[in-house]
Amino acid sequence: MLVGNLCIIEDxxxxxxxxxxxxxxxxxxxxxxxxxxxGETSEQSTAREVLEETGLAIDGLDSLGRLEFYxxxxxxxxxxxxRAQGFSGTLRETEEGPLQWYDRDAxxxxxxxxxxxxxxxxxxxxxxxxxxxxxNKGTDTLSTxxxxxxxxxx
Numbered sequence: 537m538l539v540g541n542l543c544i545i546e547d548x549x550x551x552x553x554x555x556x557x558x559x560x561x562x563x564x565x566x567x568x569x570x571x572x573x574x575g576e577t578s579e580q581s582t583a584r585e586v587l588e589e590t591g592l593a594i595d596g597l598d599s600l601g602r603l604e605f606y607x608x609x610x611x612x613x614x615x616x617x618x619r620a621q622g623f624s625g626t627l628r629e630t631e632e633g634p635l636q637w638y639d640r641d642a643x644x645x646x647x648x649x650x651x652x653x654x655x656x657x658x659x660x661x662x663x664x665x666x667x668x669x670x671x672n673k674g675t676d677t678l679s680t681x682x683x684x685x686x687x688x689x690x
Contacts, residue, residue: 541582541616542569543594544659545623550637551660553644554589557633560613564676565636565648569615578616586620590635591628596621601665601686603655608673617659650678658683 544567545552553565570585572578579597586594597618605613629635638644640660645653651669658665664686672679 537611538571538613539578539615540569540571540613541578541585541618542567543582543586543597544600544617544619545586545590545592545594546619546640547623547637549640551640551643552590552592552627552635552637553648554635555633555647557631561649565644566652579618582616582618586623587625589630589632590625591630592623592625594620594623599664600659601667603651603667603669605651606668606670608670610673612671617665619659649676651681654681655683658685 552568554568555565556562568586568589569582570589572581573584576584582597583594586592597620600617600619603615603617604611605615627635643652643656645656651667655665655667665683666686667683668681669678670680671677
């Protein structure tokens with residue numbers, strides 16, 4: 537099972553997304569982030585991945601929860617979700633994929649993972665969550681899910 541992270545970066549009502557050019561998310565729009573390397577904390581990995589994928593250095597992270605993804609019943613990927621408190625630097629695309637700012641209220645959910653339309657509005661409204669998403673084995677089709685709202689300490 538893989539463990540990773542993603543980071544919501546917002547600027548003047550717009551959210552930064554990346555269209556993956558490789559891996560399990562190839563062709564889908566998603567938030568910057570990736571896998572945690574040995575010896576890294578989730579926060580350190582998030583900062584590194586955002587810098588590598590976007591050229592932006594993030595300032596502080598707010599934890600928004602954890603997402604658990606299953607291929608059928610098999611655990612596949614656990615992801616810590618963060619929101620950057622701020623950022624600096626110059627946005628640049630890499631081989632990871634093109635970047636685009638989207639209006640907060642016009643995210644391309646039809647070109648994102650099926651689960652995103654379920655949990656992203658919750659975290660954008662300020663909620664902390666834990667989500668469990670089961671995809672039909674070997675596909676990107678969501679079969680079942682469960683999302684719980686966490687309290688401030690959760």
